[in-house]
Amino acid sequence: MNLVWCEVDVSALRHNVASLKSLLAPQVRLAAVVKANAYGHGLLVAARAFLEGGADWLCVNALEELARLRSAGIQAPIYVMGYVALEDLEPLVALDGRVVVYNRETVVALGEAARKLGRPARAHLKLETGNNRQGVDLEHLLDLARACVDEGVVLEGVATHFANIEDTTDHRFAQLQLRRFQEGIQRIRASSLPPPMFHAANSAATILFEETQFDMVRTGIATYGLWPSPETLVSALRMHREQVVLRPALTWKTRVAQVKVVETGEFVGYGCTFKATHPIRLAVLPVGYYDGYDRKLSNTGHVLVRGVRAPVRGRVCMNMIMVDVTDIPDVKLEEEVVLLGAQGDEEVTAEQMGAWIGTINYEVVTRIAEHVPRIPRNGDGNTAEHGGVHE
Numbered sequence: 001m002n003l004v005w006c007e008v009d010v011s012a013l014r015h016n017v018a019s020l021k022s023l024l025a026p027q028v029r030l031a032a033v034v035k036a037n038a039y040g041h042g043l044l045v046a047a048r049a050f051l052e053g054g055a056d057w058l059c060v061n062a063l064e065e066l067a068r069l070r071s072a073g074i075q076a077p078i079y080v081m082g083y084v085a086l087e088d089l090e091p092l093v094a095l096d097g098r099v100v101v102y103n104r105e106t107v108v109a110l111g112e113a114a115r116k117l118g119r120p121a122r123a124h125l126k127l128e129t130g131n132n133r134q135g136v137d138l139e140h141l142l143d144l145a146r147a148c149v150d151e152g153v154v155l156e157g158v159a160t161h162f163a164n165i166e167d168t169t170d171h172r173f174a175q176l177q178l179r180r181f182q183e184g185i186q187r188i189r190a191s192s193l194p195p196p197m198f199h200a201a202n203s204a205a206t207i208l209f210e211e212t213q214f215d216m217v218r219t220g221i222a223t224y225g226l227w228p229s230p231e232t233l234v235s236a237l238r239m240h241r242e243q244v245v246l247r248p249a250l251t252w253k254t255r256v257a258q259v260k261v262v263e264t265g266e267f268v269g270y271g272c273t274f275k276a277t278h279p280i281r282l283a284v285l286p287v288g289y290y291d292g293y294d295r296k297l298s299n300t301g302h303v304l305v306r307g308v309r310a311p312v313r314g315r316v317c318m319n320m321i322m323v324d325v326t327d328i329p330d331v332k333l334e335e336e337v338v339l340l341g342a343q344g345d346e347e348v349t350a351e352q353m354g355a356w357i358g359t360i361n362y363e364v365v366t367r368i369a370e371h372v373p374r375i376p377r378n379g380d381g382n383t384a385e386h387g388g389v390h391e
Contacts, residue, residue, distance in 0.1 A: 003286045004286065004291050005252075005375055006042070006250055006251065006374045007250070007251045007341075007374075007376075008042055008045050008250055008375065008377065009251075009377050009378070010045065010048075010049040010052075011379035015245075016222065016223050016224065016247060016249070017050050017053030017223055020203075020217075020219050020223065022243075023206060023244065024213055024217065027215075028214070029056040029215065030054070030055050031056065031058065031077075031219070032046075032050035032055040032058055033060075034047045034069075035060050036061065036366045037370050037391075039362065040292075040366045040367070041224055042376075043065060045374050045376045046223075050223060055076075056076070057078065057216065058077070058078045059078070059081050059218050060081070060082075061081055062082050063084055063088050063095075063097070066078050066080055066095050066097045070095045079097075079099075079100070080097050080098065080099045080100065083100075084099055086105060086106065086109045089106065089109045089113050090116065093110065093113040093117055093120075096119075097122075098124055101124065101125050101126065101144070101148070102125065102135050104144065107147045107153055108151055110148075110151065110153045111152045121153045121154060122153075123156060124158065124159050125148075125196075129178075130173065130176065130180065131160075131162070135161075138183060138187070141158075145158075145188065145191070149193065157196045157198065157199060157216075158188060158196050158198050159198070159200060159218075160177065160184075160200045162201075165204045165205050166203070169231050169238070171208070171209075178200070178212060181198075197214075198214040198215050198216075199217065201219075202228070203223070203232075207222065207241055208236060208241060221362055224250070226350055250340065251338060251341030252339040252341060253337065253339065253341075254285045255334045255337060256283045256305075257283075259281060259282070259283050259333065260281070262282055263279055264279055267314075268282065268314035268322055269298075269313070269315045270315045271315055273299055274299055274314045279326075280326045281331070282323065283310065283323050283337070285323060287320070288316055288318045288320050288321060289316055289318055291371075294353075294367070296358065297353070297356060298315040299311075299313065299314065299315075300356050300357075301353065303323050303348065304337065304342075304343040304346050304347075305325055305331055306343075306344070307343045307344020307345060308344075309346060309348075310324055310328060310337075311324050340364070350364040
């Protein structure tokens with residue numbers, strides 16, 4: 001019996017891909033981002049659902065994610081967006097991975113791997129337009145592109161990434177980045193280089209600005225049914241892009257391990273941070289910060305028991321939390337409790353949990369520990385036949 005687990009609605013994941021693809025011109029590819037254990041949803045569960053829903057490519061952060069997908073039989077194009085060590089480029093090429101490039105050393109090592117293996121090495125140059133995270137500046141873009149050709153590396157794409165498109169309703173900086181990227185495109189097209197594909201849009205850009213879509217979009221958080229930010233939702237409504245319907249896919253659950261009475265004046269948990277002012281009934285739940293249930297939810301968070309909110313009492317422990325079920329009658333041993341998601345008419349959203357702990361919905365879902373099983377479900381709640389994947 002699972003004591004802590006996540007259920008992932010694969011029909012919601014397929015729906016979200018289809019909803020986002022409806023915004024694209026027919027020739028524009030959609031690359032679903034499945035890095036960080038698919039934003040906490042389970043790498044293989046999400047990857048298969050996205051491809052079933054119409055995704056053309058997948059995006060990961062690291063070589064090991066690429067290797068897991070290939071070992072599972074997934075043959076779709078996979079773009080590795082994080083840094084890959086020079087010594088790891090040969091196995092990346094062997095696995096037919098695409099890789100982001102902004103260093104000449106990477107280009108040289110890719111060329112060596114391609115010649116050794118006798119197969120193409122595919123590179124996507126990252127143009128720095130204002131995020132100042134990864135990337136080559138505009139003045140050196142053509143030099144690095146020509147180095148790819150000289151080393152026998154396939155210059156498959158040129159990309160950038162927006163710095164401030166989702167956390168604001170003022171998109172002037174994003175428009176500046178877009179103009180810089182368009183300048184890079186013009187320089188590539190005016191050269192004698194073979195024309196690559198161009199891509200820049202994340203989830204927010206895909207939803208809000210058609211002009212950012214180019215040849216491919218890379219959608220992350222929205223493919224999981226979560227809005228990139230409240231500002232993105234407001235902007236979408238202002239711009240009449242409300243036809244995008246996103247369905248959250250993840251429900252995080254645990255079970256009741258004990259029900260007990262705490263008398264007036266007694267404390268709950270480490271540090272004696274909660275004191276009962278009247279007799280209360282507590283349910284002890286076998287989940288804690290080791291599983292990703294943030295310690296800042298101590299005396300702040302709520303869970304759902306029988307569709308009713310039950311507040312966390314005392315500090316979140318490494319492997320346990322305590323919740324107040326005084327007003328929820330007949331709570332039974334081992335019955336299901338929802339930590340994140342819906343139960344009955346109530347819901348604890350990733351946005352709410354993020355607000356409780358001072359962070360964003362991205363962090364809430366990605367920090368659910370990988371040891372917690374991800375179980376694919378259909379929209380009706382039944383276990384999905386999904387390649388036997390229970391991560």
